[in-house]
Every structure is written in structure tokens, then in C-alpha cells.
Amino acid sequence: MAKAAVLVSEGVVETREVPIFEPEAGGALVRIELGGVCGTDLHMIHRLAYEYPLPIILGHEGIGRIEKLGAGMDRDHAGEPIKVGDRVYWSPMVACNQCYTCTILESSPCEKAAHFAEADKPSWCSHADYGWLPRGMPFFKVPEGASLDAIIALGCALPTAVGSIDVAGGIKFGETVVVQGAGPVGLAATLVANVSGARRIIVIDNNKIRLERARLIGATDTLSLEELTPEERKNAVMDACGASGPDLVVEAAGHLSAFPEGVALGGQAGRYCVAGLWGAAGEVSFEPRQLVLKNFSVRGSMAPRAKHYYRALHLAVDMADKVPLANLITHRFGLNQAADAYAAVTGGEAVKVIFDMSIS
Amino acid sequence: MAKAAVLVSEGVVETREVPIFEPEAGGALVRIELGGVCGTDLHMIHRLAYEYPLPIILGHEGIGRIEKLGAGMDRDHAGEPIKVGDRVYWSPMVACNQCYTCTILESSPCEKAAHFAEADKPSWCSHADYGWLPRGMPFFKVPEGASLDAIIALGCALPTAVGSIDVAGGIKFGETVVVQGAGPVGLAATLVANVSGARRIIVIDNNKIRLERARLIGATDTLSLEELTPEERKNAVMDACGASGPDLVVEAAGHLSAFPEGVALGGQAGRYCVAGLWGAAGEVSFEPRQLVLKNFSVRGSMAPRAKHYYRALHLAVDMADKVPLANLITHRFGLNQAADAYAAVTGGEAVKVIFDMSIS
């Protein structure tokens, strides 16, 4: 039997034993080593996101070792030879490659994206010591010697930022970038801007601890949402970027108010990558003529593609010795302390909370 | 002396005599044959747009013959040999090629874009029988035998639509396109979608006459803003384009309410080209998470570039014998009937009003 953090009813998580299943053809069974806790897990605990049955295992960020490979599997999803014992990192999204979005738009999310399964069925969820990756779930070999902490430290926020910024046109060296929000997606966007050679990276948040972390991974400037008025923030951005304004604004705040401010901060012929507002239901007022007067582009983005998980994995591995990525992990729990782990996320002092299956 | 339609004070237009000037080096003097009347002229008459001195000559859409070329000029701005007597079509915008927007962003509008000059100074304005094109104002030779009416029929709306759709990623053959608004910009977007091989072109407006014209130049479907509810319009668009929605929505309505409807109509991984809202001051409420959930792109656009005028000219010339472009001209006046001309635009029955300098 495996052990897992199981959501049994709204707000109630228990550590339970769950069955281990043989991998299907094209799939794999993974012995999980680290599992990241994401804000979405909290949303799910409080039943604010998605529809799903109960009980279910939580967690969609994981690293582990191949325990068993399904029939026909001798390579990972980047074509690298793979064998039992190798470490892998995976994307929790299976594309059907057969719906209009997958095949004709070559976009995501897949219209038939796999849903969460009950806890007593095969599950790829990562807050458990075994994960069952179905056929078609992309997993990638972790390079030898890589820092696992660095890879898990930004969790799914890293492929999210990599994917969103990619579809929003990427970042050219020398560009100026504003990041709204210094949560995991904002920090990941900061890292992407850093590695891409952005000349100025201005991060806005109200949490000083997070802004400090942002500086450690590449922010050149940080602006306090509390201490500065919108006008002062606008002026600070203009001072840093020049009168034409920033080349790119990345929304990673998840608050409706971020949208009109993002448009206002945006530069002439600038781009706005909206990555955080998927969960922010509701409307907000803004002035659309600004889009026209500034020749402005806005790109919403969700559901990074498999290639973005691959690029995120290698980005974390490559940057691990240049910036203190692993230090973003502030809390580490064993599966037996599941409730504590989820509570830590909401505590406000956490940057990243993870499950470490080596903690008993 | 030349004759010109001159705005002398708010709401008051007179036909006056104005001086003719020698062309400057790099410029040209044009004997104007046709001058289109644009909604912006009306805005200017009522002092709703731009700041400018009085009195000024109106009009920014024109075709005429070269009367005299400035020093050094033996080619048009596409490198074609040009001589006195050749017909030309021009863009009313001079780029300084020296500001951040011109040089570094390679975008428009130029930060130092030329302003309107008083009526007794050299003026490139087109509601006159002579136009003085300054150095750097792009003009292009009109091919021999081209229909002048076809070129002027959509006025500056044609380069606007050509440029906006271009920067919004263009239209691939087989794509599905929704056009909000069947005024000149919407009709021009319809023509661009037609020539680009769009499979479905759905035009929305409340004016039946305009919707009928839209069909003549390529709309495959028209939807009445009055007769259909937003939900019915959404359903009609989905029926025409498939469940994934249209590939491109073009906003050419100029009303704030168009923005949230455009986002709602937009398809999965779709694009939204916002071309008409430059003049619509004020805010509007919408749900930004839709941008994220649909992986949606929005591109505001104004100020087409010189190349878009060139492409628009040739588009009109090439399409003149395939669709009844010239028929969009519903009213034609001489300079002596200037007040009547501007009144016709607001009359509601006009599609396009032009000055024809051959009418005395």
C-alpha cells in the first residue's frame, strides 16, 4: 500500500493508505520523493476550484524515481532513454491529441483533459509516496546531480510562467519587464526575465518577504503595493524603463485590480501577459482605448504545454547554482503532517511548502 | 489661389481661397482630384478630436496628380519613378524616424507626428484642390487605369483595417472572422478578410443598409445588433464558426460595449483586433479571466504605417473588379458644397461621402 494525503470532505485532509497499481502500457509508476503544495491545492480543499469526486489525493507537483515502466516505455517524453530508478518530473496534464484545441489549434488546455480520480483508483497526484502516470502524461528525466529542491521550489508556477511568457512573445535581452505579484508565478516570471537577459525587472507586491526573494532571483527593482500609490508606481516604472514604458508586463497577481493597472503601466507597443487571473471570477472596469492608443497587446494564458515543463525543468537545473532557488522552500513536511503542510501555506510566512517523503 | 473647405470656428465650414505653395525639397505639390470625408472630419468640426488652431483646412484622404515635385524627388515612397502628372495617393502621417517609437520600437504613431497647420500655411489636407505634401509624407503612384472611386471609397478606413489586422497577426485562409461594426473600418476589415481567404466573415451592425454593403464586399453572414440578443449573436457566431469560436474578432464599432462582447465572442486561442475604440473615451467592465481561460490575444492598433497605405492602395485597385467597391460612395460634392458634404455624413444614409474637385 502507498501513503497519501487525501481530501475526504471539504476542509478535511487525512493521511491514508491507498492501493498501488501496475502501470498501464505507455505509462509509469513513480516512487515520489518530493511533492510541492500549490495554492490550487488549498482551493481544492475548500472546494473553490474544479469539480471532482471525494475522496481524492491532492498534489500536482512532483519528482520521483521510476519504480516500474508500462509496456513499450523505454524513453521519456523528450526521447531520452529511461529506466527503472531514474528520476523524473512530470506534467499533470494529458493531451488527447484528438480534440479541436489539441489537433487544429495546437493549443491547450485539451478539451478532454484528464480529471482527478478517486483516491482508491490509480492517481498521478503527488502528495503520496507513489504516483501512477497514465499513458500520455508527459514526464522527463531529471539530469544526474540536479538539485531536486531547486526543481520543486517554484512548483507548477515555473512551467506556468515559462509557458505564458512564451506564448506572449517571450522576452528579448535588454527588454524591460514589470511583474505584478511576487507569489510563485511572479517569482517564476522574474526568473524567466532574468535568464532571458531583461535589463530591468520591476516586481510589485505588498509582501516585503516576497519582494526580497524576488531580488534574490533577479528583480532589479521592487515596488510596494501598500506604500506607493498607483501614480507613484507608474512613475517608478517610467523612471526605470524610460518614457516609452516597459516592453512587457506580466500579471501574476490573481487580483482583478491588477488588470487595469497592468494596462496603465504597459508601454508603447508593449505586451501584457495575463497569467494569474484564471481564478479571479468577476468583472473589472478599464479603459479599452488605451489598448488602441498604445498599440498594445494583451495575451491571456493558461495550461502550459509539455514542452514548457521540459524547459522549466532545465531552467531550474541550470539556474540552481546562479540564484538561490532552493531557498524559496520555506517549509518541508512528511506525509504524516499533511494538515500542517496545508496550514503552512495559508500562514502567510511561507514562500514554498513541500512534502518530502523521506520525512517519516 | 487654391480653393479649400475651411473650418473657421466650431461647427462652421466655409469654402475659401487659400494660397498655393511651392513644394519643399523632398516634398510635392498635388492637384487634388478626390478627397474623402471621414468621421474624424466631423469630430474636428465639432472640436471633439485633437487640438489644432483655426482656421484649418479639413480632409486627410486624397488622390491627385503631381503638379510639381520638390528638389530631389524622382521616385515615390515605394521607389517607383514619379513625374509631374502622375496620380498619387498619400498617407497623412510623417514619421520623424528619430523618436523612440519610430526608431527603436519601429512602431507608430510617431511621437512628433505632424499637426494640422492653419489654412493660410502649406497644408497636405485634401478638401482642397491643391495639397502640399511635406518632405517625408509617404505618397504612392496610382497604377494606370485604376478606379479612383474604388481607392477613395473606404478612405483611411482601408489602411486602418489593413494595418490593424496586420499587426494583430493577419488572417490565414480558411479562418473564421467576426467584424463588429459595418462602418468604413468594418467594411474595410470585411474586404481584408475576403481577400485573405477567410472561410466565414460575420459582420455585426444595427444598420441594415451597411450590412447589405458588407455582404457585397465579402461578408458571408450578417447579424443585427438590434434584432438579436447578445446570446443569440453568440449562438449565431458559434453556429457559423464551430464550437471553438472564431479565429479573429475585429472591433470596428467604436462603442465601449463592443469590447466585452468582442471578448465573449472570441474563440479558443483566438485573436481580437481592437481598431475602432481609439475615440471611445471612458471605461467598460469585462471579465479578464476569459482572456486566460481562452488563451486569448487582444491587440489594440492605431496609426497604420506607410506600407499599409501602399498595401491598401493596391488592395483597392486589385479588388475593384471583383467587388463593387466604388459603389460604397453614396454622395459626391464639389468644394463649393462643403457644408452639404459634411451634413451628408451625419445624415445616416451615407456610406461614403467624397469631394470630387471636378464638380464646380
Added chain:
Amino acid sequence: MAKAAVLVSEGVVETREVPIFEPEAGGALVRIELGGVCGTDLHMIHRLAYEYPLPIILGHEGIGRIEKLGAGMDRDHAGEPIKVGDRVYWSPMVACNQCYTCTILESSPCEKAAHFAEADKPSWCSHADYGWLPRGMPFFKVPEGASLDAIIALGCALPTAVGSIDVAGGIKFGETVVVQGAGPVGLAATLVANVSGARRIIVIDNNKIRLERARLIGATDTLSLEELTPEERKNAVMDACGASGPDLVVEAAGHLSAFPEGVALGGQAGRYCVAGLWGAAGEVSFEPRQLVLKNFSVRGSMAPRAKHYYRALHLAVDMADKVPLANLITHRFGLNQAADAYAAVTGGEAVKVIFDMSIS
């Protein structure tokens, strides 16, 4: 039992009975109505292309009706509901979605692309009255009332041209295009240029019958490879396109000599789409500095993606009443005349040869 045109040994084709297989989960069994004969079939008969076992069924271009659907299949690969009796058109390439090319490059061809199976095994090949489409082989519903002849008339050359021109940046309305070669790929490129609004479409070949067909489907100019010297061809292209040269050259000739001529014909800041040279082994000499002096782009392309098959299908359907696509079919045979069918292709008078399973 099904009937099929089977290659039994080099140069020897027989019509044989072969088994019919149940569809696998995710696959489909198709009762084939039309099967196109492609030059590649001839290459295979003479064992000039690919490695494969014998005996095998020939043919990779087909249209037919769903005879039986595999488990889990109720939609085609564009998400359209599908049922027994519906007509479908398919791509003969299955992507593994698990190799580096599929997942990380999002390109093609898949590194594990399915190979040809022996004639007594399940086969998707189209020179048979039944085709067995494996799981993951993209098929698309043919719209009701569509002309099947129009869809098959350009065979796999249509998705090839659609895909190649797409990855080479597409064609904007008003652009000038040169097509080298008026075989199926060249004719398909001509059709794509036509629907995309190209202003001039200049097709070069030495076969007058083919050049005539090219005119019927959109060529504005045709140039004889035999009658004109390279310099005369260059001059003719410049006359048609202007001194800056064509925006796009499409290589669909399949001869090495096409490459240096294509580079020479290419325009300033122009693009060169190389689609036909996949089979032309060997080297050719050219002057690479021309690439630099002209700021020129060259894009090689093979293996269109599933979306290009979808777009090609709809392109043929939409253009069927605008250009005489179906007339490109010059020869039509039943399966019992297989040897005649392949002989007709090499006869030189054929534009398109097809198998029509209704001919007994």
C-alpha cells in the same frame, strides 16, 4: 475479404484479396471510395523510397465512409461528432506525441512515424476497398455535399503545400509568389497563393499542359522552363513583381537545379519555401552570399501536421466551386486495373490518377 493493389516484388503489382480487421480502440475501419495515386507510390514500386517489407498495399491518399469505429471513438480529430457512414479524409501519419520532435519541438515528422505494414496485416493504405486507421491516425469528417473529386484531386500535395507555406510564414494578401514546378505540389501551392490573395502568381514548368492547369487554378503568369533562359525567367519575374523581386518563392520542382534558381529569383527580404527537394539526393552549387545580400529566408519543409490536412480538406471543399479542381483528375481506375493506374502516372499526360472503388 477486402481487395487491394499489392506490391509483391519490385515493379510487380497485383490486385489481391486481403483480410479485413476490426478497428482497435481509438481507431476506425473505413470503406474506401477514392484513393489517389502519388509519385511516391511509383517510387515505392521501384523501391526508390523508404524501406519496407513485401508484400505491401500501396496508397496514402484516401476518402471513404466509416464502416466501424474503435472503442471510445465518437468524434473525429477536429472534435466533430462522427458515426458509422460518415465520410472521412485522413492523414497517413501517426504522431507518437512522445519523442523530442513531437513534444519539445512540436514539429514533424515524428521520430517514430508508423511504417508500412505487410499486406496481410492491418493497413491504413488507400489502394484498397477497406482501410484500417490505427489509434492516433488523424481523420476528419468530410462536409456533407462536398465534391470528393475536388478533395482527392491534389492528393497529399495539398496538405504538403498548405503545411510548407504555413511554416514558411504564409502568404499575405497582395504578395507576389513564384512557384517552381507545376506538378501536384506546385499546383497546390498555386491554389494556396490564390486563396491567400496573392497579387501575382508566376508558375514555372516545362510542361505546357500543367502550366495551363496552373492558370485555371490561379496562376497569373506562367513561364516555360524550356523556352526561356534563366535570365529571361529572372527578367519576367522582375517585370511581374517589381525590382525588389517576389515576396515568396515556392520550390515544388524536385530537381536540384531548382535551388540555385530559386535563390536567384528570390526578392529582397524575400522568403523561399523548399517543399519538393526531399527526394532529390545529391548536392548542388549555389552562392550563399546571396542569402546575406538579400536578407533572404529559406525554409525547408516536409511532413505536414494533422492541422494541415484539416485545412487542406476545407480548402478543397471551399474552392471546389471557384476553380476547376476536380478537373485535375485525368485518369480514373478500378482496383482491378491497378497496373494500368500506375502506368498512367508515368505516361506523362496525367495530371492526377485515382482509384475509384465504384469501378469494378
Added chain:
Amino acid sequence: MAKAAVLVSEGVVETREVPIFEPEAGGALVRIELGGVCGTDLHMIHRLAYEYPLPIILGHEGIGRIEKLGAGMDRDHAGEPIKVGDRVYWSPMVACNQCYTCTILESSPCEKAAHFAEADKPSWCSHADYGWLPRGMPFFKVPEGASLDAIIALGCALPTAVGSIDVAGGIKFGETVVVQGAGPVGLAATLVANVSGARRIIVIDNNKIRLERARLIGATDTLSLEELTPEERKNAVMDACGASGPDLVVEAAGHLSAFPEGVALGGQAGRYCVAGLWGAAGEVSFEPRQLVLKNFSVRGSMAPRAKHYYRALHLAVDMADKVPLANLITHRFGLNQAADAYAAVTGGEAVKVIFDMSIS
């Protein structure tokens, strides 16, 4: 009078006094501090490149202080306020903004690009202590405190590499890059790959000193053209980049043999940026089908645009404290040692030779 290095006849350079001219409207007079020597200067001395009159001043890479501004000039070409005494860096190319290439293609080089003027006429050339920048010649303010040596160290090779890689699609973080040639353009491409976050940067040359410099500014691997066979180089590239090959190859070698090797080294769906072959007259043999089989893109590029000079300037300024850019300068001469300066370039031990006008 100014002092200048003047080419008086083939192979003969003299330091001469030349007149100083007042700046024209829109232009500037610059007191030059540093002037880089480029391989093109050597070509010109031996009359291997361009057509031009004699005598002429040499040099097209310069930095200096504004001595006098022409009428109407109070900003540089990026819109920054500029005044007498400010340091500037300039592009030696004036665009007419009126030819087909400038206006319609928005490409370069301008068809009317300014030519070299005789030494007794106003000249923007940089091997002199005064430079006369004509109207429209883009110059940019050098940030306060910037290292002038770092800016001039790669000379015009830096904007060349910035521009070429830009038009070839840029470099995304995590990509793998091969650079053919470690001369100034190759070193500049290495720097661009470094700042852009390339994961592997493999530089190929036969000069060990240059390869060592390449490592200092970002190469992760260097391959000797002499010591390794083509097959060994191919294997080394594959080892570093994975079986799919590099994402980008940059040709900065200037030898015809580089082209076929670059195509052979290129990866699946890879890009090839050809920047160095503009001067390599003559043909070379290669296999074009490789372009097709690899879905490969080739982009030739010359004549960077004004924005690339701006980006190059800021790149050098920003990287000056991260990599030892200024150390690339191996030789420094006063104008009075002009012949020695040009001789040093051909000596083979030089990486970069400059004129320093403070040396008397």
C-alpha cells in the same frame, strides 16, 4: 582642422589634416574619442569591397562627444535629450525612408544608402578626431559612466550579431547554439547567446586565442577547426546539444565552407543565421534536401537597423561588468600611427584594434 587616417591610394594610408564642417540641420558634429578598426577597413584599403572615390577617410565604428548639434536637434534617435558634451555612439547607415526596402519591406539596407565621401568633404568616418553625422544618421547617447572600451570592443560586429540573430528569430533561454567562427561577429554572437540564456554555446574556430576569448564571454564549449574532423565536430555538437541537434547555428566565419557544415550541424526544426558570408564571393556545394528533411530554416542577414545599434550599445554597457568585454581590445593606436594600426589587424594576434584619439 581635424586629423584623419586617409586612404590615398590602394594600400596607402596617411594621417592628414582635413577640414571640419558645421553640422547640417538634423545632424551633429562629434569630437571622436575612440574609433574601432574593422576587417572591412582592410578590405577597403586593398579595394576589395565597395566602390568609392579616393582619397577617403576610413572607419565606421566610433564613440565621441557632441561638439555641436545641427538645427532642430535636442534629442538622440531614441528620443533621449542630448546636448553638447554628451557622449554618443552611432550607426554609419542613413536610411532614406523612401525606397521600397525602407518603406514597404521595412528592411535594410536602404537602396540609397549613403556612400563614402571624399576626405575633403563632410564625413562621418571614425578614424579621425572629428566626425560629421548627417541628418538621419542614427546616434544614441552613451549612458553616464559606461565603459567606452566595452562598447567599442566588438565594434560593428556587435550590432551585426544583434541584428542578424534578431531577424533569425532570436534566441530563447535554454536553447543550444553553435557559432561558426570566433572573429568579432562570432564573439558578438557568443555574447548575445550568453545574455539570452542559451544553455550551450559551442564556438568553432581554428585560432586558440580567439576560442579562449570566446570562453571568457560565454562559450560553454569550443571546437578546433584544425584538430577535429568535420565528423568529430558533428559528434561533439550532438553530444552537447542532444540527438536532435542545436536550435541555432550562427555563421560568422566568412568562408564558403562554413555553409555546408552549418547546414550539416543544424538541428531538427533548427535555424541557421548566416551573418558572415556577405563578403565571400563564389559558390559552394551542399545538399538542399537536408533543409527539407530537417524542416530547417536559413536566414541570411546584413545591415543591422538603427534599433540594433541601440540594443548593441546597451548590451555592451550592461555586460561590461559581467564578462571581460574591454579585454577584447588587444591593440590601441593614435591617429598618427594609422599604418601600424591597420597592420596590427592583419598580424593575426589581434582580437580588436582601435584608434584612441587621446594618444598623440
